[in-house]
Amino acid sequence: MDHRSAREFADHWAKAWNARDLDALMTHxxxxxxxxxxxxxxxxxxxxxxxxxxxxxxxxxxxxxRIPDLRFEVLGVYVGLHALVINYRNQKGGLVNEVLVFDGPLVVEGYGTYLGDDPNPAGAR
Structure with a gap:
């Protein structure tokens, strides 16, 4: 994955989340x-x-x-070998990294990672 396609992926990912479009997210x-x-x-x-x-x-x-006001703002996109990290800010202002591992065009593993000082990273009440 090159940086341009990684950014396109991250933009599509954030747009789908912000639109609450699970069908679009599942395509990946x-x-x-x-x-x-x-x-x-x-x-x-x-x-x-x-x-x-x-x-x-x-x-x-x-x-x-559980999170009706969910909103993600992509801050950075990092490319690795068969991997992508999307750094974003969530609706609470929290910083999050989504680590995605690919097999071809599809995500086979994902990791949601949060700052250690956030006791409620989901923002659920």
Whole structure:
């Protein structure tokens, strides 16, 4: 992935989140995607690992339900080998990094990472 296509991906990603368009977000994911996030622990309990596209869609739908004012502003996009990091500010003003690992054009692994001093990174009340 070059920097131009990475920025295009990040812009599409943020636009889909801000529009609350789960169908658009799902187009980027492999069926067997795995996503890890401390917010998932808050929302779902368990170990914070979501396995599979259907489970991730359900988790994100619940997140959107809980956070009606969700808004992401992309601050930076970082390209690695088969990986992309989207640095963004959420609706609470919190800084977040989404780390995405690709197999071809599809995300196979994702990691939501948050500053350690935010006790409620999801912003859920």
């Amino acid at each position: 994911l492999a069926d067997d995607v795995t996503f890890r996030s401390p917010v998932a622990v808050q929302v779902l309990g368990g170990d914070g690992v979501i396995r599979g596209k259907a489970a991730l869609r359900a988790y994100w739908a619940e997140g959107l339900r």
